[in-house]
Each structure stands twice: as C-alpha cells, then as structure tokens.
Amino acid sequence: MLLREVAYAKPKSLAEAIELLAADDGARALAGGQTLINVMKARAGSPDALIDLNGLDELKGIELGADGTLELGAMTTYTEIVESSEARARPILGQVCAQIADVQVRNRGTIGGNVCTNDPTNHLPPLLAALGARFTIQGASGERTVSSDEFFLGVYMTAVGLGEVLTKVSIPAGRNDGFAAVTLGVEGTCIVSAAASLNGSARVALGCVDAIPVVLAPASTDAEAVRAAVRDANLDPPSDVHASSDYRRHLAEVLAVRAIDQAQGVA
C-alpha cells in the first residue's frame, strides 16, 4: 500500500532526534513500526515526518542493577527481552513479551513503542502498571521520570509530549507476578487482560476495559476479595464485535483472579 508522502530522517544521536521532533509538530518518532506503519496505511494517522529511532544505541539494552531494578532502553525489542538473561530477574516480562503477536513482530516491536502507542489492547501497559514501572522521558528542556499513573493518559496518549522521547523503562525487583488474557486467537490481540503483582501488597492492572490501565489494590489475594475489587471499580468497558461490555466486565473478574493465582504460584 502506498503511504501518504512523508519525510524521513534517521538521527545519529538522541539529541538530534529530539531536535528533529521539536522542529516539526507533524513529526513522530518511529520505533519498531509494527503499529505505526499500519496506522499510516489505514490513514488513521499521517505524520508529516518520521524520525527513526532505530540505530540509537543509547536507547537499547537491558541493565540489571544491584538492587534488582531492571532498566530497559525504550528501543529494546520483545525478542531481545525474551532472550535476555538480565530480564529473567522479572520473569513475567519475558513471558508476556513472548505472547505478543508473532516472531516477525517480536523481532521489530519495542517496549517503548508498545507503551507509547498505549492502545488499550496492548499487553505491556497493564503489565508495567501492575509491576510499578517508571518511565523516563527526555525533551529539549531535560529529563523527567514518571510513574505509570502519570504516564498513561488516554487512548493512544501518554505523558510523552511533542518533541519528547521515552528513553527508558525502569522496573523494580520482584518475582511474584501474573498475567492472564483472553485474546483473539492464540497470542493475538487482547479482548481483556489482567496483570497482577504481589511484591509487597497485591496490585492488579486491567487492560481493554478503559482508556488506560485500571489499577486496583485488592484487600487480599483471596479470589472473592479480588472479584470484589474489580466489581467496586464500576468498570464501564466498551462493547465491540469481539465482546459486549457485560462480558468484558465478567472477564475482568475472572482474569484478575487468574493473574493473582499465577502470581501466587498456584496457577
């Protein structure tokens, strides 16, 4: 398919990328492109310029800190996360990345692209919200780090503004995590997803039921308490061809319990 005419640049440094993005309101960062290129084909979005972040080594790589914190460059691909020995410090991360789409998409798609798209059906926004990840954003005026509550703002919207780039995702130490989803076909797009983390207190994040991940703190890991926490959130998920609003509400309860069970090692 022929895309609308677009300008392209492949900057050699992050500073140059930020400069190019800031110079044109119609410029967008191109990460793995596994969503953006399709969006452009469908004319759902038509950037005037693409600033290709591939090739910026400073946005790549996975580091495991002494305190167990994982730091992932925003341009790290799903395949790199799945194959990384460092990333196994938080095993759920590789397990979920291995469920995203297929080999080809995992080879190109990036953690940064997945969260910056913030499509409600994406896997990583609810997962990273449950894990308590922090997001480092850089722009011309400097660098800031925000929590998932501040990062995810709406459908396709995040705290990354015009002229800014997500550079890094930091995930604190922990092992007791779970993820459950009902998808379109095996490892397809999520209809509803739930991520859970039991490191410290219980934390559940639901995907596909609102514009941004819905984060809950169940009173206990007991199945009834988890279900009650989901009910108390008064979810009003959208209906579409794949599931009605009522069915999504039902799935949210079931999947939250499954994610908690996996986090407890009983699933």
Place this chain on the structure above:
Amino acid sequence: MIGTEQSITVTINGTTYEREVEARKLLIHFIRDDLDLTGSHIGCDTGNCGACSVLVDGQLVKSCMLLAVQADGAAIETVEGLSDDEDDLTKLQQAFKDRHALQCGYCTPGMLMSATALLRANPHPSDDEIRKGLQGNICRCTGYWNIFEAVKAASE
C-alpha cells in the same frame, strides 16, 4: 538529513543495489516493484499474513511493516536467495516438495523464510517451537499440517 526521498544501498541475496526511493515506499514494494524480485508476496498488506517475510541482517521481518529507507545498508535475503534452480533446492525446500507442504503456493515464500530463520537459530526445534516459529505466517490451503511435517523433516 530529512527528506521525502533518499538514496539507499541494499544487498539482496548477495547483489548490491543502489536506488533513489521515496520515504513512503514499503520495503516489499521496493523489492518487488523496483528490483523485480517478485518471489516475496503481498498477502494482506497489514502485517498479519507473513507472505512478505524476508530476512534483514539475518532477522525475520514482515517487509510490509518496514520502509525501504529503513533497510539502507542492510543485507536482505529473500526466497530467491535460497537456491538457484529446481535441481539445487535446500533441504527445507525439498521437504516442502516431498511432503506436499503447499497447494496454491502463495504463502510459501514467507513460510520458507520463517522456517529458514527458525532452523538457523534452532536446528532441532521441538514440535511447539516449530509451531511458534511459523505463527506469523497464514496458509489458507494446507491446514498447516504438511508444512509442519516438512519443517520437522528438514530439522532431522
């Protein structure tokens, strides 16, 4: 440098090509239309079917999900690079032929590239690893079974 057109150099199956391309051109169109290498197919144009799968610097990608300008400097392998003629098929291609792993053949170039990538990384994959390795490729004819059998045979 930013622009709507760029000069790129790519090596495909060992031959180096230098061309001016529009930034909006997808890699699959560059390969098929500009270079006349029509072995790689366009099935869905939405990144779902895998018929356009090629190897870029050894990595399996869908060439409809990449711009041609992004391949500047890369070494690309397409299905034409697997063998020169019918009498010199790769073990994988021969297994596809022997086990009737294609009917209409439209998905075959992508299937061969995905299976080639799988077997290079993992010469003796488990049954599940074969299935997962072919997950990004859709076939409407075979029901996948003969394709699976052919990849398994090629891995033995």
